[in-house]
């Protein structure tokens with residue numbers, strides 16, 4: 478290559494480097510400061526932004542400071558434990574009563590652009606897991622495609638419908654509803670994650686609340702037996718739909734211990750949120766758990782377990798009909814909410830018909846936010862078998878169980894005079 482060629486390559490490289498540098502500066506310096514200034518002018522303030530780390534360090538320090546705290550069993554105020562940034566936001570929120578939302582420009586982990594491509598230990602593990610997930614899903618899809626070739630069809634479930642949409646795209650003309658294989662794999666991943674942990678945590682927290690409120694547990698048991706019959710009767714969808722008290726308890730569980738304590742939305746255009754100007758691209762964190770404890774919306778007993786607030790339905794439980802945000806709201810709300818509620822009702826009905834239960838003494842009440850709201854060390858409960866005729870406790874010894882609602886994650890920890898102990902696999 479001549480001198481001219483080398484100069485050309487160097488110039489091209491320089492253009493690429495300068496463009497990249499400009500983008501990095503824009504994202505890491507100019508934009509965060511501009512957004513923080515824009516919000517500050519409107520009265521929404523937080524700790525000052527620092528290049529690269531934002532407010533992550535403050536958030537991490539505050540989370541670390543509260544991680545050892547445990548709560549009283551009657552306290553449902555885990556906000557300071559799981560999101561101390563929200564507590565700080567609450568101060569801003571309260572100080573600026575006229576404002577209707579809190580904006581956070583910080584995220585917990587520092588995100589350096591391009592870092593996701595660096596083979597760090599965590600990234601290598603992530604890549605491995607992604608390969609495994611994709612491989613497993615593609616194997617399932619492969620079986621369906623093979624079955625379809627034998628003219629047995631794609632199946633009538635969600636995967637079958639998506640594969641049909643994929644095949645429809647094979648005839649050349651692309652339609653809006655056609656799906657690529659990558660889109661199908663992504664949808665499957667979403668459903669695996671969104672459809673499993675969420676319901677299992679809802680059930681765990683419902684068991685916690687019923688285990689600490691025996692009077693409600695008994696009311697629910699009576700309702701289940703009245704509407705669905707005893708343990709020997711098969712559960713039916715129509716009888717599950719009649720379980721009003723169970724539904725009320727599940728809503729109250731979702732309010733106090735909703736699986737997703739916070740969701741995020743990005744402004745796709747410059748917007749006006751109740752008088753606060755939100756610039757395009759701003760990431761807004763919606764602190765669901767905190768909103769669910771707002772006394773102006775949920776009444777003075779917002780911090781207490783009171784399923785009766787839902788006696789006239791979800792829409793009338795609070796000052797705003799859409800106040801319960803556990804499944805989010807609007808066009809991107811949870812697609813599986815009816816299914817989740819039915820699943821939870823059926824599981825609770827099965828348990829309530831067979832067992833009386835209480836939270837074991839060794840339980841540590843320290844809800845933790847690992848993307849979903851979880852118990853820190855499982856939920857040890859003591860189950861007492863009920864006599865199927867009298868609904869009284871039998872004379873069998875109680876069984877101590879670590880509940881996880883996921884048998885693939887449980888194993889027998891020990892057998893003790895009190896029964897079998899199960900614990901989550903590491």
Ligand code: HEM
Nearest residue numbers: 671672675676679736737740803804805809811812813817
């Ligand atoms: C108690 C159980 C559940 C809770 C609390 C819950 C909560 C939520 C929330 C809050 C969202 C919105 C997330 C966001 O916008 O960032 C969501 C979305 C979603 N959920 Fe659920 N969910 C539950 C169960 C399920 C189940 C059982 C399924 C599937 C069978 C499911 C599938 C989905 C899907 C696919 C989305 C994404 C919808 C979209 O983006 O358009 N969820 N869920």
